[in-house]
Amino acid sequence: MLNFTDKLRAAQAQTGSRLCIGLDPDMSKMPPKFRFITGLVDFNCAIIDATHDLACGYKLNWAFYEQYGIDGLRALERTLEHLHKTAPHLVTIADAKRGDIGNTSNAYAKAVFEAFACDAVTVAPYMGRDSVQPFLDYADKYTFVLALTSNQGSQDFQRLPLADGSPLYQHVIRTALTWTQHENVGFVVGATHPDDLATARMLAPTAAMLIPGVGAQGGDVAATLAANGDGMAIINASRAVLYASSGTDFAERAREVAMSLQKNLVLSESDLP
């Protein structure tokens, strides 16, 4: 089995793109005929079918499924089944932002990597090393630690200056890099902070960065690419692609937006293997 970074490099080379599409279903924004649980799966499958040659992977945010209880999680499972069948060469990211004491994080790691068979996960760093270690212990999988997120609330704690003057998020990056020998830790840095992305890239030159916040959240694509440089990066768009139209042409319009993003996120010659 390929490890995550090999799989990601191959997927990016094949599709020529660092675009990741976030499958975050929001019934209120979908065409009316999909606004029920199995409709949600059909909607996701239509998006996947329309875009899988343009994206290096898909990111599934657990919240958007959990909100519908068990039926929603069944929809998540069925979406992943379709992904694994249709595009097994693309990476799947469980955007779950988990983290708990060691024996509990063991169970979360088993959930996302085994029960739901995703290739990567997002985790929250607040509870420290033993809350992240169980994810890192899956050597072929990949763990993206939240560093500087794309939202307004990233100002509240992530940028707090520590006693040595550096902001918390930089300390998180420096510390988490020491937690694994498998080169399977990366970071979430929002596209809404290009200057900090450049700093994060300097601190972690070989880590993969998961970069949300282009599209609906307003992150600038060109500034993001410039800040990231040649490093391994996955640039996620969710709402901008999924809800490009709420009409019957939603899949075609999603493809158009994905294609436009893909063109802007094309790999440079030096990124290709």
Next chain:
Amino acid sequence: MLNFTDKLRAAQAQTGSRLCIGLDPDMSKMPPKFRFITGLVDFNCAIIDATHDLACGYKLNWAFYEQYGIDGLRALERTLEHLHKTAPHLVTIADAKRGDIGNTSNAYAKAVFEAFACDAVTVAPYMGRDSVQPFLDYADKYTFVLALTSNQGSQDFQRLPLADGSPLYQHVIRTALTWTQHENVGFVVGATHPDDLATARMLAPTAAMLIPGVGAQGGDVAATLAANGDGMAIINASRAVLYASSGTDFAERAREVAMSLQKNLVLSESDLP
């Protein structure tokens, strides 16, 4: 409908105890005859039936159910159904440690408070105000923000000194208190740090504290109670109760341990309404 703190006060008065039991099923520690998914529900129900007159509430950690995929979450749902039927007057805490950008935390709040109908939730603070606000907007529900957790990794970031000299966890407490007008924010502070619990209590005198770490994690009950003083507190034990025996007497033994903890966690006269 009672709000959370009224419900908690009534439950603590009725049972005379601040004990909360964590229903964190681990098949490897259960009696062999329960080691399958529906057995897990039967195990939980037996624990609930044997202890519900001794505890003010139950805390369910999502990880231990998610690790078994959809079937595990079905077991979580069925456990909650049994709780709501058998002990509707006790509080239920979704120990999910969630937190994400605003529109996503909306969905998580809907999941724990509506789809799974819990009374309270635990959330991670790293992503800041807009990641916690959607939970706080449920005025009758209660949100426990992670402050200083019971695990070793709590040293990594939570205790970091900020530029003003105070540790991060204290800044989290001070900040989160400003996020709601509903008096529905409390904090997780591990029983493994009694001195810091006293500090947290000073910073947030009227908040409810969710205190894990007695029992298997080694927190000292007497020191915890002394540090907490008269403030509203829920003291959680999971493994010490659930796995008091792996024999056929597991429920009786769980009751004995719960009874012993309940006696030690009895409310003082001044705590009773």
